[in-house]
Amino acid sequence: MTDAPRPTDNAVFGQLMGGSPDATFGGVLSFMRRRYSRDLANVDAVVWGIPFDQSVSNRPGARFGPAAIRRASAIFDGDPQYPFGFDPFATLAVIDYGDAAFDYTQPQGFADAIAAQAGEIIKGEAQLFSLGGDHFVTYPLLKAHAARHGRLALVQFDAHQDTWPDHGGISHGGFVARAVREGFIDPASSIQVGIRTVAPEDCGIHIVHGHEIDTLGVAGVIGRIREVVGDLPAYLTFDIDCLDPAFAPGTGTPVAGGLSSREALAILRGLGTVDFIGGDVVEVAPPYDHADITAIAASTVALYYLGLLAERRRD
Numbered sequence: 001m002t003d004a005p006r007p008t009d010n011a012v013f014g015q016l017m018g019g020s021p022d023a024t025f026g027g028v029l030s031f032m033r034r035r036y037s038r039d040l041a042n043v044d045a046v047v048w049g050i051p052f053d054q055s056v057s058n059r060p061g062a063r064f065g066p067a068a069i070r071r072a073s074a075i076f077d078g079d080p081q082y083p084f085g086f087d088p089f090a091t092l093a094v095i096d097y098g099d100a101a102f103d104y105t106q107p108q109g110f111a112d113a114i115a116a117q118a119g120e121i122i123k124g125e126a127q128l129f130s131l132g133g134d135h136f137v138t139y140p141l142l143k144a145h146a147a148r149h150g151r152l153a154l155v156q157f158d159a160h161q162d163t164w165p166d167h168g169g170i171s172h173g174g175f176v177a178r179a180v181r182e183g184f185i186d187p188a189s190s191i192q193v194g195i196r197t198v199a200p201e202d203c204g205i206h207i208v209h210g211h212e213i214d215t216l217g218v219a220g221v222i223g224r225i226r227e228v229v230g231d232l233p234a235y236l237t238f239d240i241d242c243l244d245p246a247f248a249p250g251t252g253t254p255v256a257g258g259l260s261s262r263e264a265l266a267i268l269r270g271l272g273t274v275d276f277i278g279g280d281v282v283e284v285a286p287p288y289d290h291a292d293i294t295a296i297a298a299s300t301v302a303l304y305y306l307g308l309l310a311e312r313r314r315d
C-alpha cells in the first residue's frame with residue numbers, strides 16, 4: 001500500500017490559494033503553478049504575460065520571455081518560499097491570466113491594446129504584475145496604472161534610462177521620457193538603479209549608477225529608494241539587464257558592470273514599506289540565455305514582488 005501519487009497540473013485543476021503539489025519537472029506550466037484564470041473575483045494579484053519585442057534597438061527575442069519565466073518558475077515548489085518563510089499563496093490569491101492579446105502585424109496599435117486590457121484587470125482590487133516583453137510594454141502599463149492610481153513613483157532597475165526621443169514611434173529606449181511627458185510618473189519621486197549607459201536627458205529622475213552600488217551598499221540603495229519614493233503609489237519595473245550579463249546573459253541589450261542577482265534581490269527584499277501598486281519584469285530574451293540563468297533571475301524577481309505583497313497583507 002503506497003500513498004496516492006501527488007496531484008499534477010495545479011495550473012488547470014488547482015485551487016486559487018495555496019502552494020502547488022506539482023513536481024518541479026512536470027505538469028502544466030503557469031507562473032509558479034498559479035491557476036490559469038480570467039476570473040478576477042477574490043483575486044489579489046494577477047500575473048500576465050506580454051510577449052512583445054517589436055520595439056527593440058538591438059537583439060530581439062523578448063517575445064519568448066513570458067514562456068521562459070513561467071518555465072523557470074517551476075523551480076519554486078509548494079514549500080514556504082525563501083526568504084519569506086511562509087507560503088505567499090496561503091495569504092495572497094494569485095492567478096496566471098495568460099498572455100495579452102494584440103495584433104503583431106499592427107505594432108502601432110499595441111500600446112492602446114495593452115493599456116485597455118491592463119485597465120480592465122486592475123479596475124477592481126487586484127494588482128497586476130506583468131512578464132515582458134521588451135521594455136516598451138511598461139509604457140501602456142504605466143498609463144493604465146496612472147489612470148487607476150494617479151501619478152506614480154517609478155522604481156526602475158535598469159542599465160538604461162530609456163529617455164531617448166521616440167519621435168512618436170515605439171521604442172523600448174524612450175518610454176520613460178514619454179511617461180514623464182504624459183504625466184504618468186512623478187520624476188522627483190522616481191528612481192533608476194543600475195544605470196551604466198548615457199542618455200540625452202534624465203527627465204529629473206533620481207539615478208543610482210551601476211558603479212555606485214558598491215560605495216552605497218545594499219542598505220544605502222534601499223534608503224535612497226525609500227527616501228525618493230516616499231508615500232507615493234509606486235510602480236516597479238525591473239529590466240533584467242540591470243543585472244550584469246554574468247547573471248543575465250539572456251537579454252537584448254546587455255551592458256557590463258551591472259548588479260549581481262544577490263545585490264538586486266537584497267535591495268528588493270528591503271522595499272517592503274514602499275507602496276507598490278503594480279510592476280513588471282522585462283527584457284528576458286531566452287535565445288541568448290544559458291541554462292535558464294536569466295529566466296530564473298526574472299522569475300525570482302516576480303516571486304519577491306509577490307512575497308512583498310503577501311508580507312504586507314499579513315502585517
Ligand SMILES: [Mn+2]
Pocket residue numbers: 135158159160239241242253283
Ligand atoms: Mn535596459
